[in-house]
Amino acid sequence: MQRTYIAADDRYSPFYRALRVDLQNAGVNLVDSPADAGAxxxxxxxxxxxxxxxxxxxxxxxxxxVYYTIQYTIDAGSKRLLERQTLxxxxxxxxxxxxxxxxxxxxxxxxxxxxxxxxxxxxxxISAL
Numbered sequence: 001m002q003r004t005y006i007a008a009d010d011r012y013s014p015f016y017r018a019l020r021v022d023l024q025n026a027g028v029n030l031v032d033s034p035a036d037a038g039a040x041x042x043x044x045x046x047x048x049x050x051x052x053x054x055x056x057x058x059x060x061x062x063x064x065x066v067y068y069t070i071q072y073t074i075d076a077g078s079k080r081l082l083e084r085q086t087l088x089x090x091x092x093x094x095x096x097x098x099x100x101x102x103x104x105x106x107x108x109x110x111x112x113x114x115x116x117x118x119x120x121x122x123x124x125x126i127s128a129l
Contacts, residue, residue: 005041
């Protein structure tokens with residue numbers, strides 16, 4: 001995995017950017033072409049969103065869950081090193097309509113925490129290969 005190519009549809013997603021930085025910090029040489037790579041890490045699914053967990057008696061959301069889901073595989077030439085892995089990390093937070101700006105910031109912080117956790121899990125799985 002010293003020379004790795006990351007194949008992804010969205011090269012601007014928070015997960016892709018964080019994974020790229022952490023792989024480089026770990027000493028992995030990221031190449032620009034799969035032909036130059038010893039391994040190809042393919043991110044086949046990369047989505048984040050939030051959903052309502054609970055509502056008040058007036059049907060106003062009071063709790064949300066932020067989630068981030070990825071799927072990826074790792075190939076070396078024609079050999080599959082790691083079958084498709086699906087990972088989902090969630091965080092929940094309470095919502096107060098009087099604190100909209102603060103809660104929007106909290107949502108972003110929780111999303112960033114999900115990304116950090118996903119990258120850590122992926123790096124741990126890669127190191128076990």
